[in-house]
Amino acid sequence: MSERDLSKSNELFQRAKRVIPGGVYGHQSPSLLVPGSFPTFISKAEGCRLTDPDGNEYIDFLCAYGPMVVGYRNPQVEEAVERQRHQCDSGNLPAPNMVELAERLVGLTPGIDWTVFAKNGSDAASWSLAIARAATGRELVAMVERTYHGVHGWANMMHEGFPAAERANIVSFAWNDAEGLERLADEHAGKLAAVIVTPFKHEAFGDSVMPAPGFLDTVRTVATRSGAAMIVDDVRAGFRLDMRGSAQLWGVTPDMILYSKALANGYPLSAVLGNDGLRDAAKRVFVTGTFFTQAVPIAASLATLDYLEANDGIARMRELGNRFCKGLSDRAEEAGLAVTLSGPPAIPFMTFQKDEGSFERSRVFAAACAARGVFVHPCHNWFVSTAHSEADVDFALDVAAEAFETVNGQFEEA
Ligand SMILES: Cc1ncc(COP(=O)(O)O)c(C=O)c1O
Incomplete structure (x- = not known):
């Protein structure tokens, strides 16, 4: 007590x-x-x-x-939020600041050409798989075993309530096991739509594990060789390790990056960032949401990025x-x-x-x-x-x- x-x-x-x-x-x-x-x-x-x-x-x-x-109630973020709240928030259409934030993220992030927005990390993760599947015409996704990518059926570690079929197109390999990933890719040659990883292993109920030297490079190489998209789920680590995306700390440029958590300092926002090779697929995948146009979280995000940059x-x-x-x-x-x-x-x-x-x-x-x-x-x-x-x-x-x-x-x- x-x-x-x-x-x-x-x-x-x-x-x-x-x-x-x-x-x-x-x-x-x-x-x-x-x-x-x-x-x-x-x-x-x-x-x-x-x-x-x-x-x-x-x-x-x-x-x-x-x-x-x-910081909670960071004055600069709150000022931007108040200003935007007086203009508009949810609407039939996005506010102009959505373009500004997309441009900002594209400008910040090597190898990235477009951004789409959602409300949370789970949606962003599932959306990125749909884009990879639409781009490749394949269904299988490789992920690191016991890794959290959100609460949707394919990713939820607690299987209660989710049909096994939701995990049917997921294969897994061990963190830092570059050879295991190579074997998995060989076994499923021609079938992998994506390889999704977090920048370091940060599961609850365990010590965090940084990527072994060369591990993220292997993920990059294997994804490219397999014709699969490399997705870095930066939902948890994004904007705490590197403004260019956490994988850049290890010199790796993914095909898609997922952000949420720190992106808007607590306002509900997530983003999928991708490269030109995936642009058409991103256009074809139908995604929307009641609050996807919200302009206040976007204003919060722009102010958060300003603050992080101005204050190193x-x-x-x-x-x-x-x-x-x-x-x-x-x-x-x-x-x-x-x-x-x-x-x-x-x-x-x-x-x-x-x-x-x-x-x-x-x-x-x-x-x-x-x-x-x-x-x-x-x-x-x-x-x-x-x-x-x-x-x-x-x-x-x-x-x-x-x-x-x-x-x-x-x-x-x-
Ligand atoms: C790496 C990672 N991916 C996805 C998610 C899911 O994000 P959300 O809780 O916003 O749906 C989380 C949440 O902790 C996460 O850490």
Whole structure:
């Protein structure tokens, strides 16, 4: 149980359970956490700080699971949003700023000639497969096993409720197994429409794994040789590692790139970016959505990109992330705990080696952090934003040092 008063949060959760199945969706479901250790709702968010319904404040290292990249209610983004809100948002037609954002993304991204917009990463991922299938006249898609590309049937890791037929055209290979991918491509020669990968492996319930040297190059080569589209699902990592698309960090140029999360600093927007070879297919695939024309998220996106560029946001997040990761590993060592820090500094994650995948110590650690005003998740990677300051990171490190002691206190052999 938290030392903080979470009574309003808990009351809301009891009400929610009656009218919302499970009460709270996804990773923040209390079933994944030490019972009663986290608030279940957030009332206010500003910069890198959250306030729960009981008035407790947290420095947030989950950043809304990625979208918040330049700070909750970032003044420049909010000003652009307000300006656009006074013009139009949802409409029969898109607003002129859709063209501006498409041009901006095409200009930013090597090898990319067009962009189409949607509302979330799952839709963007499914749409990109449809484009690849329309372009190649093939149905099979290769993806990395146990990789999250959204909640649609082909990608959803929880199979409950989805017919097996939805996964019938998916074949998989292991992350960083270049030979395995080559074998798979040979086995399905002439049948692959696409190979879809994330820029690094960032699954919940596991350490993040960076691409082995040459792995993304092999994906590129195999896709080209197979006549398949290489899709990089940058939904989670986009605009935290490289403004040109995360794959450029490894010198790789995909045929399609998927963005969402950080693209509009929390406003609902996703994008599929592609090259000229796929343009006709993108024209033929019918996709639409009630809110696809929304101009406010597009205004938010343009302002977010402006802010990141003007403030050298990528370098800033890398510096802060490095400070955070180094501090965590130093504090853990001082506490006599063996931890693994994984992922790029701007999207870090920490696990306890003695947990061996159980996340027991991680749960206790995250609960102890929440009780002291730092929001991290035990089983899902964390995020750094440009709104964090050195002082915020240092505060979090002091809290982590106390949380390590709590772990030591609760596990005989920590
Ligand atoms: C790599 C990746 N692809 C797709 C998705 C799905 O995005 P959304 O939740 O916006 O549908 C996510 C969400 O976490 C993701 O991390």
